[in-house]
Amino acid sequence: MHADWIAADWGTSNLRLWAIGPEGQVLTERASPDGMGKLTPDGFEPALLALVDDLLEPGRVTQVLICGMAGARQGWIEAPYTATPCPPASLSPILAKTSDPRLSVRILPGVSQCNPADVMRGEETQIAGLVASDPEFDGTLCLPGTHTKWVRVAGGQIMHFRTAMTGEMFALLSRQSVLRHSVISDDFSEAAFADGLAMSLSAPEGLLLDLFSIRPASLLNNTPPEAARARLSGLLIGSELAATRDYWQDLPVVVIGDAALSTRYVDALTRAGATARSSEHPALALNGLIAAHAHLSKELT
Amino acid sequence: MHADWIAADWGTSNLRLWAIGPEGQVLTERASPDGMGKLTPDGFEPALLALVDDLLEPGRVTQVLICGMAGARQGWIEAPYTATPCPPASLSPILAKTSDPRLSVRILPGVSQCNPADVMRGEETQIAGLVASDPEFDGTLCLPGTHTKWVRVAGGQIMHFRTAMTGEMFALLSRQSVLRHSVISDDFSEAAFADGLAMSLSAPEGLLLDLFSIRPASLLNNTPPEAARARLSGLLIGSELAATRDYWQDLPVVVIGDAALSTRYVDALTRAGATARSSEHPALALNGLIAAHAHLSKELT
Structure with a gap:
């Protein structure tokens, strides 16, 4: 062959x-x-x-x-x-x-x-x-990953784009920062994700404080690790969405990538009020x- | 003895x-x-x-x-x-x-x-x-470090406080993220620090995008590493200041800690409009x- x-x-x-x-x-x-x-x-x-x-x-x-x-x-x-x-x-x-x-x-x-x-x-x-x-796609493509790309596409062209370090930040914080003690879990709390997301979306300037807060919440309140992990993810994706509003507020978004991560982003975008779907x-x-x-x-x- | x-x-x-x-x-x-x-x-x-x-x-x-x-x-x-x-x-x-x-x-x-x-x-x-x-101190203490503490002190008491992961974030990003290639330097550009600080203070929601941007700026524009390193520091401290405004906006701030880092924080706070000094x-x-x-x-x- x-x-x-x-x-x-x-x-x-x-x-x-x-x-x-x-x-x-x-x-x-x-x-x-x-x-x-x-x-x-x-x-x-x-x-x-x-x-x-x-x-x-x-x-x-x-x-x-x-x-x-x-x-x-x-x-x-x-x-x-x-x-x-x-x-x-x-x-x-x-x-x-x-x-x-x-x-x-x-x-x-x-x-x-x-x-x-x-x-x-x-x-x-x-x-x-x-x-x-x-060929007629007119909107935003979101490619989540280590470095998430937000790309405005129209007329078959890449018009402009931005990159967020969300994925790399999640990996560094969950594996190597003081938060690692609090977020070891294979489970994921949807409610904690939604909380973190809403917090970052409404007050994105608080990120460096809200991230640290995951640790004392687990020390003082015994927040379970699946909630801490989901909160970390929600805070970071919420911060990313607050930064990329121009890309999703008034434009249809198609998310491209790994199935689980795409579902997470479509969920987050939908909660934020965007019209988003995974690429078929x-x-x-x-x-x-x-x-x-x-x-x-x-x-x- | x-x-x-x-x-x-x-x-x-x-x-x-x-x-x-x-x-x-x-x-x-x-x-x-x-x-x-x-x-x-x-x-x-x-x-x-x-x-x-x-x-x-x-x-x-x-x-x-x-x-x-x-x-x-x-x-x-x-x-x-x-x-x-x-x-x-x-x-x-x-x-x-x-x-x-x-x-x-x-x-x-x-x-x-x-x-x-x-x-x-x-x-x-x-x-x-x-x-x-x-004993009469009435204001905010800022203790910069791996986890910077912002502490409201009055009447000899710790009233309330917040922690920012700024120092740990700087260490992780400068040593272990994609930015590490761009920020290796023993020098520090004050102008780039001031730029990053102003950017984060005025638009703190952009942090995850602005951090990534350090890498393409060095790839495309050959931004020197001392400027990239200072920008990283400025973006993070600016984000921290945007999050802790209640602690410094209308209160005197005394910064406690390592001399070089204290000087950096006093400088940042002063640029942001605060009344700040290092502890004597x-x-x-x-x-x-x-x-x-x-x-x-x-x-x-």
């Missing part, structure tokens, strides 16, 4: 790729833990070959199109950012140096914004996937890579 | 103590890294004896009065919190079990507040030291222990 071309989403922690057949069908999907974070520039080609060697046809050059952190400054080769506003499916990729003659590798750029300064790398391709499925489109990164490949093929022919 | 009694400030990371002579003079000051965080309950007496053995008079019982984390639940013995409002120099200490007949050890409680839930342990003794020097009183923990000992001696006789 040989690939017509290969689509790859190369993040900080993982590499995920798809071999695409001549009729555009997905022949196989493969993944490895060889993320950008573990590799030096000369480690990328071997990491790629380890997954695709048998998919390459001898004597023929196979195109590989990559999105994500492989194009960061610390990645395979830097694919400089394209500035907003921009159409996410037609960004110009950078050719990466390879020594195997069967490979031709291109890496898609991320998207940057001057003022306020902001960057994304990888998310633009998911957005391209959504726009490919829903699967495989957005793959679909974005397919859209980018189609654009590129048109340009190259 | 034998101590009349011994004053000890036993924190999470260190033990610091003073041998007091019969006329109240400090005979010697000693310290060790045997903080509460490194000890199990049966390790406290040996850690104390390692520092004071030669200060104890054979055949006589020497009083030791301790403040700080030695009285936490994970400490030598729990000294339960006293609720606000309370006079910090006359809290009732708890007797700790000892096996050496030359020792009689008491641990001072921390102070708690029901609503909003909050706790302090150790700071109350520094406050007792300040109140001993300035030295050795507050020692003076608080002396005041608590005097109160205790009166009670015991």
Whole structure:
């Protein structure tokens, strides 16, 4: 089985790729833990070959199109950012140096914004996937994760965006701060989440005090850990929503990402009064890579 | 040289103590890294004896009065919190079990507040030291550190207080978050600090976005690390000041603590329009222990 071309989403922690057949069908999907974070520039080609060697046809050059952190400054080769506003499916990729003659590798750029300064790398391709499925989308995309992206999309373009460090903050506070003693739980109290959310939304300036307060509440009132954990999440997401009001107050929001986290964000947005839903489109990164490949093929022919 | 009694400030990371002579003079000051965080309950007496053995008079019982984390639940013995409002120099200490007949050890409680839930342990003794020097103080004490305390003091009492996680947040973000790449510097840009402070003070709801923004500013605009570091500090302290306005807006503020950090806070408060100064009183923990000992001696006789 040989690939017509290969689509790859190369993040900080993982590499995920798809071999695409001549009729555009997905022949196989493969993944490895060889993320950008573990590799030096000369480690990328071997990491790629380890997954695709048998998919390459001898004597023929196979195109590989990559999105994500492989194009960061610390990645395979830097694919400089394209500035907003921009159409996410037609960004110009950078050719990466390879020594195997069967490979031709291109890496898609991320998207940057001057003022306020902001960057994304990888998310633009998911957005391209959504726009490919829903070209008329006019509203906000919310991509929760370590660094949550809030992206205004209209006319098939990324107009402007902001990033919130909510996910990373939750991880640091719940695992490494004084709060870690209070929030160890696999359960989650919806009521405590709603309380924290409402508190942050109505008085977002109190964040650094309200966060600490989780610890004495557990010392003095024996607040159960599932409530403390949910309160921490509610306070942080409430603070994020207070900061991103322009993105959701008068615009429909589609949330893209991990199912559990998307549900949490849709719930929070709905409680805040927004019109929000999870994206019903699967495989957005793959679909974005397919859209980018189609654009590129048109340009190259 | 034998101590009349011994004053000890036993924190999470260190033990610091003073041998007091019969006329109240400090005979010697000693310290060790045997903080509460490194000890199990049966390790406290040996850690104390390692520092004071030669200060104890054979055949006589020497009083030791301790403040700080030695009285936490994970400490030598729990000294339960006293609720606000309370006079910090006359809290009732708890007797700790000892096996050496030359020792009689008491641990001072921390102070708690029901609503909003909050706790302090150790700071109350520094406050007792300040109140001993300035009994008429009517205003706010700010004790910056890992967890900054904002304390309303009047009539010799702790009326109410709040804790901000500013210091711990700065440490986590500057050492362990995505921002760590941008903020490594021994220098500090006063202008960037003032910018971050003003931004957080005027729009505190933007914190989770403004913090992230430090990273793309360094990627896109090559913001120097001393500016990024100062901006991080300014954003966090600005957020803290926005949250504690009731404590500084119409009240004089005295800042207590490490000299460099106190200067930073006095600067920030002054820029925000507050009347703030660093405490001119030295050795507050020692003076608080002396005041608590005097109160205790009166009670015991």
